[in-house]
Amino acid sequence: MSATKLKSQLMTASEIDRTLVRLAHEVLEKTENLDTLAFVGIRRRGVPIAQRLGAKIKDLENRDVPVGILDINLYRDDLSTVGDRPQLNATEINFDVNGKDIVLTDDVLYTGRTIRAALDALFEHGRPARVQLLVLIDRGWRELPIEARYIGRKVQTAANEIIEVKFQEIDATEKVLVVEKVDG
Numbered sequence: 001m002s003a004t005k006l007k008s009q010l011m012t013a014s015e016i017d018r019t020l021v022r023l024a025h026e027v028l029e030k031t032e033n034l035d036t037l038a039f040v041g042i043r044r045r046g047v048p049i050a051q052r053l054g055a056k057i058k059d060l061e062n063r064d065v066p067v068g069i070l071d072i073n074l075y076r077d078d079l080s081t082v083g084d085r086p087q088l089n090a091t092e093i094n095f096d097v098n099g100k101d102i103v104l105t106d107d108v109l110y111t112g113r114t115i116r117a118a119l120d121a122l123f124e125h126g127r128p129a130r131v132q133l134l135v136l137i138d139r140g141w142r143e144l145p146i147e148a149r150y151i152g153r154k155v156q157t158a159a160n161e162i163i164e165v166k167f168q169e170i171d172a173t174e175k176v177l178v179v180e181k182v183d184g
Helices: 013-030 046-061 113-123
Strands: 003-011 037-042 067-070 101-109 130-138 150-154 161-166 175-182
Touching: 003 013, 003 161, 013 046, 013 130, 013 150, 013 175, 037 046, 037 113, 046 067, 046 101, 046 130, 067 113, 101 113, 101 161, 113 130, 130 161
Parallel strands: 037 067, 037 101, 101 130, 130 150
Antiparallel strands: 003 175, 161 175
C-alpha cells in the first residue's frame, strides 16, 4: 500500500456547507413533486451528505424528506480484492422506494463503479420513479457511463492523486483534500 502526502485543500468546512446549501436549492428547483423526493446516502461519506441535505430542505421548505442509508459492499465488482470477508453494514431505508424520486448521494464520483453497485443495491428495495446522482466532488476518470446531475465541484485530478473528504460525523474534522500517492 502506498503512502500519501497532502497536496492541497480544496474545501473548508464553511465551503462544504455553502456547497450543500446550493445543492439543496438545485434539488428543490429540479424536483416537480416534493412529496416523492427522498435522499439515499451511500455508506460511508454519502450518508452525512444525504442527512444534511434532508435537514437543509426541512429548514427551507418546512417539510421532512425521507433519508436512507445504502450499504453496497455485496454489490461491488471488486469484491474479491477488498478482502476475504467484506464488512457488512446495515442498509437503512425505512420508506417505500417504489415511485420515489431518489437522489443518491456520495462524496466523490470517480470511475462510476461505486454508483453502479449502489444502483444494483437500491433496486433490491423496489423501483423508484427516478434516480438522480448528487456528489460533492466529481474528479473525472470515468470507467462507466455514469454522470451526476448535481455536482458540488468538478476537480481535474492526475492518476496519482486522491480526493479525501472528511466529515465531522465520521472523521472529527471537516474538509476536502487532494493527496498524492507517493512510493514508500
